[in-house]
Amino acid sequence: MKISALDLKKQIAPLRQEIDAAIKEVIDNTGFILGATVERFEEHVAEYSGAKYAIGVSNGTDAISLSLLALGIGPQDGVICPSFTYYATAGAVASIGARPVFADIDRDTYNISPESIEKILAKKKFKVKAIIPVHLYGQCADMDRILKLAHKYKLKVIEDTAQSFGAEYKGKKAGTLGDCGTVSFYPGKNIGAFGDAGLILTNNEAVAKSLKILRNQGNKDKYYHLVLGRNNRLDSIQAVVLDIKLKYLDEWNKSRQEAALNYNKNFAGLNIKAPFVPGYTTHIYHQYTLRMPKSNKGVIDYLQSKGIDSRVFYPVPLHLQKCFKYLGYKRGDFPAAEKAAKQTFTLPIYPELAQEEKDYIVQSVKEFING
Ligand SMILES: Cc1ncc(COP(=O)(O)O)c(C=O)c1O
Structure with a gap:
């Protein structure tokens, strides 16, 4: 018997008509980037997760880099992340010139170990400004202890929720407990796009505003660039596909x-x-x-x-x-x-x-x- 790690054909088959119709509508309307379809998807994700704001972006890696930038993390700042995670968690940190500061994991859950974080922080090295707990494999890291440490050392917290969108920590959705929560909609995730896509959750209005500017070339109004932004926008076709999949x-x-x-x-x-x-x-x-x-x-x-x-x-x-x-x-x-x-x-x-x-x-x- 042959059993693959994933079978997207089987997942998509029953949704095919609905998805085809939604994609056709995007093509008919020719609004391919951001706009009303992306906003509608963002509203649905905010509702689903209980976060005040959901900001659609290009992928889960950019979601982390943008969150770091919006939270004021920059070159030479240290960002604690687990050593046992997908490359992108630390790659995103390095991509903005900050320094990944690795921590060990808990032996039983495979998530970042609060003891290991505390040991690093006690040494007062590397100008640590943030922690990125990764909710690995589908379950949440020990957020109470991580948030307590973040409060004590005045650190920002970005929850890497790439693998755990929909999981709950003490009744709250993963990604809504820290300053930002980042989601990946890579096709193989529990809810995946037809290409690359990602999203950021936050309850902070100023951070949400900043993220919207940063993801779109630093634009507030077209051709007036407030900050050094990036092209990290979400496509409408991905948004309509994801909007349908979100229901399931x-x-x-x-x-x-x-x-x-x-x-x-x-x-x-x-x-x-x-x-x-x-x-x-x-x-x-x-x-x-x-x-x-x-x-x-x-x-x-x-x-x-x-x-x-x-x-x-x-x-x-x-x-x-x-x-x-x-x-x-x-x-x-x-x-x-x-x-x-x-x-x-x-x-x-x-x-x-x-x-x-x-x-x-x-x-x-x-x-x-x-x-
Ligand atoms: C833990 C983790 N963080 C970040 C990412 C990056 O997401 P993306 O592939 O959408 O850039 C992934 C995706 O595989 C992931 O598993």
Whole structure:
């Protein structure tokens, strides 16, 4: 059996007529960038998330860079982010000339460790001005403790919600607790565009105003440039596609949660660690991540040989990536991140997976573990 990590054809098929009609309307109206369609989508996201403002942008990476700029972070400022995340979190920091300051993760949740953040802050190095907790795999980082540290050290907080849009922290939507929350609508996300797209959530009116100016070449009125902005606008075609998909997001996330419960039940008693979900957060299982006692090497190869697209997110923690060599980190600096990279692996978990495919995945994992 062949089981891919994602099947967008199956997701899109039942929505096809609605999406085709919406795209046709954009083409007929020829309003391709920002404008009424983007505003309507922004309103719907604000309503869905409970944030006061939602600002559509070009992708999740630019969402982080723009948020940093709008919050006054600039060259030479330090920004704490986890070492175990997708490159873009730290790449966005570096792209505005600021310095990524890596922290280790919590061993159980894989999210940034408040203890590690506190250790860094106590050293008073690197002119730290902000923290970017990443809500990895679909569940929220320990926001109360992170916000408390941010308050104590007067830091801005940008929640990287690329993988967790729709998850909740103590009843509030991920991305609405810090100064800004950034979302990615990369096609493979739980809600994905037909290309690149992203969004920023904020409750701060001044920040929202600044973001709207920054995403559009620093324009307040056309050809009058207030600040050094960028071209980070959202396309109307992406906005109408996402607006349709938004209606199904909770249903899709629920189906991922059910699939995860089913996996958990089947793997109980095996010598592997299922995802740990603390009481303060829900989990929307962008990734279903398991952990081997020693190494993920054999299991990924075995599952691939059975036609199952198992992966590791992420095989090399950021402090050991070549591109960040200039920051001076070395192996051993963040043991929990290094272990997670060596031991974790993911299983396909999207809503369109058939029961027989899920059964086959469970059976294949059991075969490997039980030898
Ligand atoms: C944790 C995290 N941050 C940021 C991004 C960047 O988003 P985008 O690909 O839309 O630029 C991603 C996307 O893969 C991500 O997973």
